[in-house]
Amino acid sequence: MGFRSDGSVLAVESCRAVLAEAPSPFQDSGFVCVGDRIETDVSEGFLRGHGTYVIDGVLYASVCGLKERVNKLISVRPLKQRYAAEIGDVVVGRVTEVAGKRWRVDLKSRQDAALMLSAVNLPGGIQRRRTMEDELNMRLVFEEGDLISAEVQSLHADGQINLQTRSSKYGRLVGGQLVEVPATLIKRQKFHFHHLEDLGVDMIVGCNGGVWVGPHDAHKSADTQDGGHGREEAVLVMPTMPSFTPQQRGKAARVANAVRVLAILYLPVHSASIQDTCQAAMQLDLGAADMLKLPFIQHLAEQEVQRRQQDEMQAD
Structure with a gap:
């Protein structure tokens, strides 16, 4: 990814930490870590799903991820796992x-x-x-x-x-x-x-x-x-x-590096986020190779934090 020094790795980790502290739709009981207690309605009862275990009638998370509930079935969808296929994918x-x-x-x-x-x-x-x-x-x-x-x-x-x-x-x-x-x-x-x-x-x-x-x-x-x-x-x-032509391949490399930057920051990868990343790089007049360097990664993390803060203010 273009990082050769421990300082760069630590800087990337700090960018991820900043994003983790920013407002997120996954906050407020949606996200659980290993060993976290999952609150359940004792009167209604519950069914233990994937990513959970029960001790003395209390439900706990066995993986880090997002809590999901379908009727009485409670499960935790891991944040990192091998690809689980669905028909039509x-x-x-x-x-x-x-x-x-x-x-x-x-x-x-x-x-x-x-x-x-x-x-x-x-x-x-x-x-x-x-x-x-x-x-x-x-x-x-x-x-x-x-x-x-x-x-x-x-x-x-x-x-x-x-x-x-x-x-x-x-x-x-x-x-x-x-x-x-x-x-x-x-x-x-x-x-x-x-x-x-x-x-x-x-x-x-x-x-x-x-x-x-x-x-x-x-x-x-x-x-x-x-x-x-x-x-x-x-x-x-x-x-x-x-x-x-080299120009065509250079544009493809810019899009590919946009995908890599989003993956470095653990941000969702889809058409809109990829195009926004490319647009941010072009506004800074950066080449494809410069997109994988630390300054742009930090800039993209700060831009994402600002976007989340604006979304939270609009929601309030």
Whole structure:
């Protein structure tokens, strides 16, 4: 991250401490630490959920996180954990194995996900039954080490995750870079595919914490904002790497570093926060590399504290 001295590390920790003391919507009984007592209504009773334990009829938190209650069920959602998939999630992962009629994909979850041969569009968008020849040519679609975007299709009781890439907006990702952040920082939203028009950058914010950033490819006809309904065929095999200018790659690097800065400060990562971070850097006339230096991180932390204080004053 560009920090080589203990002083810089301590300075970053001080920025996090300042943010922790700032007004937050998670204050006032929403956040609990390990061993904290969770108040319950004795007359109504309660059901112990994940992240809690009971001693002598009293409920305590076993992890640090946010308290959640659904009817009588009380649980604590950890602030840091491996990715827990939900059906419909957009994810960014890396192919680790090609075997049988499936690809294994690393999503930084408890186990690798499975992408079945029947759950991908064949090159050219052909719709037919998969044959032995298709199975032999699976590496023409995806091979080990490929970075792909996909959607969680189904979940099994044993934790197995099944993916699908039948839409034209999914498939192999080339010409950009992957930034990995804690999955808990990603907000599930209606759209996870974004085109930052002002910067000329395409971005995929995966629910599993994988954020792919790359220069906008004008030759792509699929509009990821509307789900790719503008084209029928899916082009999963890209024979050549797209060529981009240094200026285009510099803009993509600026967006990628904005994601890294938000992760350093443990701030939510979504399209609006990323664009605000880029805008703050451009107002200070900073380059992409300068965004990872301590002065900008401190500036962003102070800006976030001011925003929270203003929101609290408006709420009052």
